[in-house]
Amino acid sequence: MSTEPEKVMNKASVIEVAGLTKEFGRTVALHDVALRVEPGEIVVLLGLSGSGKSTLLRQLVGLETTTSGSVRVLGEEVSSLGGRRLRALRSRIGFVFQQFELVPSLTVLENVLTGALAELHGPRLGLWAYPKRLKLAALGHLDRVGLLDRAYQRADTLSGGQQQRVAIARALMQNPQILLADEPVASLDPESSDQVMSLIREIAMEAGLTVVCSLHQVDLALSWADRIVGLRHGEVVLDTSVEGLSKAQVMEVYGRVATSTSELEAITVELAESAQQQTVVS
Numbered sequence: 001m002s003t004e005p006e007k008v009m010n011k012a013s014v015i016e017v018a019g020l021t022k023e024f025g026r027t028v029a030l031h032d033v034a035l036r037v038e039p040g041e042i043v044v045l046l047g048l049s050g051s052g053k054s055t056l057l058r059q060l061v062g063l064e065t066t067t068s069g070s071v072r073v074l075g076e077e078v079s080s081l082g083g084r085r086l087r088a089l090r091s092r093i094g095f096v097f098q099q100f101e102l103v104p105s106l107t108v109l110e111n112v113l114t115g116a117l118a119e120l121h122g123p124r125l126g127l128w129a130y131p132k133r134l135k136l137a138a139l140g141h142l143d144r145v146g147l148l149d150r151a152y153q154r155a156d157t158l159s160g161g162q163q164q165r166v167a168i169a170r171a172l173m174q175n176p177q178i179l180l181a182d183e184p185v186a187s188l189d190p191e192s193s194d195q196v197m198s199l200i201r202e203i204a205m206e207a208g209l210t211v212v213c214s215l216h217q218v219d220l221a222l223s224w225a226d227r228i229v230g231l232r233h234g235e236v237v238l239d240t241s242v243e244g245l246s247k248a249q250v251m252e253v254y255g256r257v258a259t260s261t262s263e264l265e266a267i268t269v270e271l272a273e274s275a276q277q278q279t280v281v282s
């Protein structure tokens with residue numbers, strides 16, 4: 001082994017959450033959550049629908065107020081930030097969503113360029129309105145995600161997997177230190193899901209990005225993450241490296257204990273189907 005883990009340990013945590021509780025009226029979405037994420041870690045959040053994954057991700061970028069507790073990201077206490085300082089923090093964090101959130105009528109290149117709007121302090125209309133250096137950077141990111149040849153096509157003419165790759169290129173325009181992804185492959189078929197997740201992992205490793213990503217697919221999480229954090233009813237019930245972690249142990253996050261391989265497979269299929277239904281509904 002190299003000295004890499006030692007180097008990581010010496011740096012400050014990128015994300016430090018302590019005693020975080022978030023209530024929506026009577027619903028306790030997160031309860032006393034603690035989480036530390038070190039630079040360059042790739043963490044997957046797993047848990048049933050409603051377990052608090054999206055709420056936790058949203059808290060990391062101050063999209064919702066906290067009820068109590070502390071959320072420190074890149075050394076900043078998120079709840080104490082407002083206006084310009086919150087925007088500055090968010091500009092260092094890329095966010096990828098389940099539904100891609102592209103502007104369908106714009107070209108792929110323009111969609112990627114919108115990732116630089118924070119730097120430009122305002123909206124731009126048309127490609128000509130962006131500086132050449134940003135256009136070159138956007139084309140470079142499109143090349144990285146394998147879509148350079150689609151740069152001048154409308155975004156809505158691409159497949160789901162391609163659109164998510166555009167969304168990743170858009171996030172890269174921010175030169176982020178952290179990438180948050182909220183079920184980035186929930187709308188994709190298994191092959192595209194594998195491609196998108198592999199791409200995120202490769203890019204994260206190249207750029208030393210820290211990644212926190214919610215997923216519904218246990219197999220994908222086990223093959224893709226460094227570490228899995230399991231949430232149940234808003235509480236962290238598992239937080240461990242994937243090394244040596246079995247699928248049966250992960251299933252306990254879902255309150256399911258499998259006593260045989262066939263039972264494990266049946267539970268996996270059931271969870272995948274229930275996640276799929278949630279996706280169709282949402």
Ligand SMILES: Nc1ncnc2c1ncn2[C@@H]1O[C@H](COP(=O)(O)OP(=O)(O)OP(=O)(O)O)[C@@H](O)[C@H]1O
Nearest residue numbers: 024027029047048049050051052053054055056278
């Ligand atoms: N804006 C809101 N107003 C009221 N309740 C909310 C709000 N956002 C989330 N909740 C509730 O908080 C709980 C956690 O929701 P959250 O979306 O974080 O779960 P999740 O694990 O991301 O679910 P999914 O996998 O379906 O996306 C749920 O009970 C949900 O109904």
